[in-house]
Amino acid sequence: MQLNRVVITGLGAVTPFGDGYEALRAGLVEKRSAIVSMRAHWQHFINLRSMVAGPAPDPNEKEVPRQDRRSMSRMSFYGHNAARQALTDAFGNVRAALAGFPAGRLGCIVGSTTGSPIALNETFEIMLPDRDLGKLNGVKFFQCVSHTAAMNVAQCLGLTGTVLATNAACASGLQAVGAAYDLIRLGSQDAVLCGGAEELHASVTGSFDALFAASCRYNDTPSETPRPFDRDRDGIVCGEGAGILLLEDREHALARGARIYAEVIGYHTCASGEHISQSNRPALIHCLRQALASAGAAPEEIDYVNAHAAGTPQGDTEEAAAIREIFGDRVPVSSLKGNIGHTLGASGPIELIATLLMMRDQVIHPTLNLRNPAPDCDGIRHVTTPLSQPLATIVKNSFAFGGINAALVCRNAGPT
Amino acid sequence: MDKQQLAARITGIFETEFEIAPEKLTPDVNLFQDLGLDSLDMVELMFVLQKEFTIQVRDSEEARAIRTLNDVCDFVLAEIAKNAACSDSPPPAVASPQ
Numbered sequence: 001m002q003l004n005r006v007v008i009t010g011l012g013a014v015t016p017f018g019d020g021y022e023a024l025r026a027g028l029v030e031k032r033s034a035i036v037s038m039r040a041h042w043q044h045f046i047n048l049r050s051m052v053a054g055p056a057p058d059p060n061e062k063e064v065p066r067q068d069r070r071s072m073s074r075m076s077f078y079g080h081n082a083a084r085q086a087l088t089d090a091f092g093n094v095r096a097a098l099a100g101f102p103a104g105r106l107g108c109i110v111g112s113t114t115g116s117p118i119a120l121n122e123t124f125e126i127m128l129p130d131r132d133l134g135k136l137n138g139v140k141f142f143q144c145v146s147h148t149a150a151m152n153v154a155q156c157l158g159l160t161g162t163v164l165a166t167n168a169a170c171a172s173g174l175q176a177v178g179a180a181y182d183l184i185r186l187g188s189q190d191a192v193l194c195g196g197a198e199e200l201h202a203s204v205t206g207s208f209d210a211l212f213a214a215s216c217r218y219n220d221t222p223s224e225t226p227r228p229f230d231r232d233r234d235g236i237v238c239g240e241g242a243g244i245l246l247l248e249d250r251e252h253a254l255a256r257g258a259r260i261y262a263e264v265i266g267y268h269t270c271a272s273g274e275h276i277s278q279s280n281r282p283a284l285i286h287c288l289r290q291a292l293a294s295a296g297a298a299p300e301e302i303d304y305v306n307a308h309a310a311g312t313p314q315g316d317t318e319e320a321a322a323i324r325e326i327f328g329d330r331v332p333v334s335s336l337k338g339n340i341g342h343t344l345g346a347s348g349p350i351e352l353i354a355t356l357l358m359m360r361d362q363v364i365h366p367t368l369n370l371r372n373p374a375p376d377c378d379g380i381r382h383v384t385t386p387l388s389q390p391l392a393t394i395v396k397n398s399f400a401f402g403g404i405n406a407a408l409v410c411r412n413a414g415p416t
Numbered sequence: 417m418d419k420q421q422l423a424a425r426i427t428g429i430f431e432t433e434f435e436i437a438p439e440k441l442t443p444d445v446n447l448f449q450d451l452g453l454d455s456l457d458m459v460e461l462m463f464v465l466q467k468e469f470t471i472q473v474r475d476s477e478e479a480r481a482i483r484t485l486n487d488v489c490d491f492v493l494a495e496i497a498k499n500a501a502c503s504d505s506p507p508p509a510v511a512s513p514q
Contacts, residue, residue, distance in 0.1 A: 066435050067454065134466075134474070138459035 003185040007253050007413060008261040010097075010246030011353045012085025012195075014078045016054035016239050016340045020085060024350070025357045027339055028365040029386075033223035034340050035237050042202045050205050050214035052222040054239030054341030068156045071142035073116030076152035078242035078346075079197035083108070083153045086193060086246045090258060097246075098157065100256065107161035107192040109180050110150040110244070111172025112345040117201035119143035149197040149242075161189050167345075170308070171269070171400035172196050173243060174348030174408055178267040180247045181408075190249050195349035197242035204344070205238045211277060213312050214238075226311030226342065227369040228335035229320060229377040236310040239341030243349030260413035261356045265393075266295025272403030279315045279399050284322035287405035288397065292326075295393075295409035299326050302409075303391045304364055306355045308398050309335030310342045311369075319397065320377035327380065334383040338368030348398040352408065359391045359412060417496075423489050429464055430485070443486040458482070471495040 013020060016034030017027035027034060034054045042048055059077035061069055072080070087097035098106070114120065119140055126135050142148060147165030154163045162183060166175040173196025180192035198204075208214035215235040218225035227233040253260055268290035272283030292299060305323055309316050323333055336351050343350050358364055364387040373382050392412045399405045427441045436451055447453045453461075462473050469492055473479055482491055 067452075067457070070456070070460070137463045138456060 004187055005250035006181050006184045006247050006264045007250045008245050008264065008356060008410070009248045009253050009258045010086035010088075010090030011261065011356065012082035012089060012244045013241065013350055013353050014056050014082050015241040015243075015343070015350055016056050018057055019081070021353050021357060024340075024354055025361075028336065028354060031366070031368060032339065033368060034239070035222040035225060037219065037222050038202075039219070045202045045206065048202055048206050048209060049216040050209045050235070050237070051219040052215060052225060052237050053200050053205060054237060054343070055200055056239070056241040064156065068152070070139045071148075071155075072152045073119045073143040073148060074199035074240070075112055075116055075197040075242070076143070076149050078199070078240070079110050079149040079153045079195075079244065080156050082195065082197070082242040082244035083157065083193045086244045087157075090246045090248070094157070101161075101190050104160045105190040106159055107163065107180065107183060107189040108150055108154040108157070108159050109162070109164040109166060109176040109192055109194040110153055111166035111168065111176040111196045112146075112149050112198055113167065113169045113172060113204070115144040115146050115148045116199060117204050118199060121201060121203055153193065159193075161192070168402065168404045169400040170310070170342065170344050170347060171398045171404045171406040172345030172348070173350070174352070174396060174398040174406040175269055177245060177247065177264070177349055177352065177408055178269055178406060181264045181267050184247055184249050190252050192247050193244055194247055195242060195244035196343075196346035198240050198344045198346045200238055200240040208236055208238070215311065224369060226337050228307070228309035228311045228337050228367050229316050229373055229382060230311075230370050231372040231374040233311040233313060233316060233374070235312055236337070237341040239343040240346070241343050241350060242346050243343075243351075243353050245349055245353065262359060262410040263413050264408065265411050266291045266293070266297060266409035267407070268294055269404065269406040272405070274403055276403065277401055279318045280403060281318045281321040281325070283403060283405055284319060284397075284399060285325050288322060288326050288395065288407050291395065291407035291409050297393055297409055299331070301393050302327060302331050302395055303389070304355070304358070304394045305331055305333045306351050306394065306396045307333050307335045308347070309367070310337050315399070316374070317376040319399070320380050324379040329379055329381050331381060332364050332383045332387055333380050334364060334367045336365065338370065348396065348406065352396045352410075355394050355396055356410070359394060359410075362390050363388050364391070419489055419493060422492060423485075425468065426485065426488055426492065429461075429468060433460060433464055441485060444484050446483055447485065447488075448483070461488070465492055469496060471499050
């Protein structure tokens with residue numbers, strides 16, 4: 001069976017650096033940190049030790065028509081904004097983009113860790129004091145469901161293609177891109193808006209804190225954390241936002257003269273089957289090798305690995321070991337979480353977008369806060385200062401609770 | 417509370433909850449055809465009316481007949497009267513086991 005080739009033609013992002021992918025790029029170029037103290041917002045939570053996060057700008061909710069808005073939480077606003085950006089980026093405006101595909105041929109896959117944590121908390125706060133379900137309104141549920149971002153984005157845009165929500169915590173967004181790639185390859189969709197969306201809440205950071213996986217030592221110096229691959233790393237810092245890409249059938253894109261950021265040439269996702277919370281180097285290695293195999297690319301052909309590296313002691317060690325096993329110390333590696341924190345289900349697509357911009361600009365952005373590479377993260381080529389070089393083929397890596405891994409391989413579109 | 421006072425409060429609800437300009441909120445305006453409300457808005461309306469007027473309308477069949485703003489007022493007045501009648505009447509007798 002001849003599979004379709006798939007290209008990326010539109011990008012949209014809302015990140016702790018602001019609205020739009022150029023704001024993301026500017027923050028990375030200027031080596032800024034978007035991590036701030038959350039004490040003013042979170043001090044009333046008892047036993048929450050991590051008081052840092054990467055908040056994104058508040059969404060302009062009134063931009064969305066009321067009947068679309070009523071079922072949306074913060075993550076859906078971010079996803080909707082990023083999706084509109086991606087369509088505008090690809091077609092000049094949203095209307096032209098939506099007219100560019102027959103009914104049912106433009107899909108939408110948006111992942112997130114859970115439904116809206118803000119709405120979930122509000123639900124329990126309303127219901128629990130008296131256990132009175134009559135106090136819940138009719139629309140709160142639509143913000144709580146696991147596919148809230150995907151369904152709201154699709155509804156707002158009037159999409160009639162395939163709508164899916166990939167919910168695999170920190171791998172959700174990259175799985176969404178991978179699923180979109182598969183749908184287009186198989187000819188089921190002409191194009192898919194895909195990515196991830198997340199929103200901050202103390203309960204989210206608290207979930208990582210309960211596992212001793214959230215950064216707690218830098219509450220007074222937020223810009224010093226997270227510290228991917230660093231000797232002094234102490235855990236993740238939650239961020240929020242959305243990253244949405246338009247993946248498109250290559251023939252369709254070429255026929256309309258689209259600008260192509262890159263071609264998706266390989267993808268794999270798999271589980272470790274070993275442990276619910278601990279990442280595992282054999283599974284990471286397997287996932288990366290399978291992604292490379294599906295791309296038909298040897299490790300020597302890879303010019304850059306954008307690592308997941310969230311700054312957790314255990315996860316960074318395992319990922320560094322996996323990268324070392326496959327790529328040795330030749331391929332440049334960096335993580336962007338030192339800049340924007342861990343946007344969880346949105347991290348894969350946001351960081352993929354940043355990587356596509358690195359391919360465009362021919363520069364690799366370094367890992368912020370990586371001052372002293374940890375001995376257990378040694379033996380790979382850490383990028384600690386901006387590195388100017390052509391990038392033809394890249395790997396984006398993600399992994400998540402549940403032992404779930406995802407890896408995507410992209411190549412410069414090159415001559416058509 | 418007379419109907420005029422009630423209508424003012426309901427108009428306020430429509431302005432706040434559904435962001436409808438006050439000049440559109442005439443007694444005979446059709447909630448669906450003229451104001452664009454849908455079934456989910458009606459669910460929200462019932463929720464807000466319950467809270468605002470301390471009435472129970474969850475099982476009300478009459479709610480399905482609402483079309484205009486005037487219908488909403490009449491519906492709420494009827495429900496308030498129904499609730500008052502219920503609270504005035506003696507508690508239902510407990511059936512004794514045979």
